Amino acid sequence: MDNILYAKLPIVFENYEQSLAHYKKVDDDTWFWDTYREVRMLPLYTPGGATSKAGSQNNRKADLDWTEYADKDTIDFFEQKVFPWLDKKGRIILLKTPPNDSLAVHIDCSKQSFHTRQHKLRVVLQGEVNSLTFVTKDKDVQPNANHRNLFVMNGAWPHYMTNTFDDWKYTICLGAPWEGGDTDEYVSLIEQSKDVIEIKKDNLPVDYEQYFEDSEARKRKFENETA
16 A cells, blocks of 8 residues: 555546536636646635635644535535545645646655655546656656546655646645545555556655755745635
8 A cells, every 4th residue: 555656446536527617617816826836726625615725724723624616516526435435534626737737846745744655536527647747766657547537646756747638637636634544445446446556665766855845935825825
């Protein structure tokens, strides 16, 4: 489990087209720009249902709740097909990326939690799954298939994405406080996967520490933000 870089899970988001149509109508001013990852974000499931940048923080004490931007099909998908097998729920953020644009190389955890399991869940509503790229010591590594399945990735690994699709890419992301804790159901889903990439930490790029988000920059990012 701890060597998983990517795994396609046998859970399909069957109504992704309805969700995609909904999110395409969300006003551009509603999305916020994440300066670290260099991507537009829309909070869907956050502490207290907070929106804007406040919704992307994981240190708030309020219980997680759906925001006003989450559509019924997204809510049903996670409530019925995902949450029941998680050991704890996680924040959910939607990303959108224009054609030919790239996310910066980044690591989706802090230095303090880097050596713990940092699984993240993703489902692509529009765009190519195999544009996700992991940076390793020897070469870049990408999934070899495109699909609308839920997949798990190692957020503690440097990665980026270049949108090679001819339209905007939309990706739903579930992260902390969920980190991939073992449950019987989750282990079974991983065992059922026929599309898995495994890698050991000694394949990290030598300079991987440069990809962490600077703690002071992160603090400034959330200054003066309100829920």
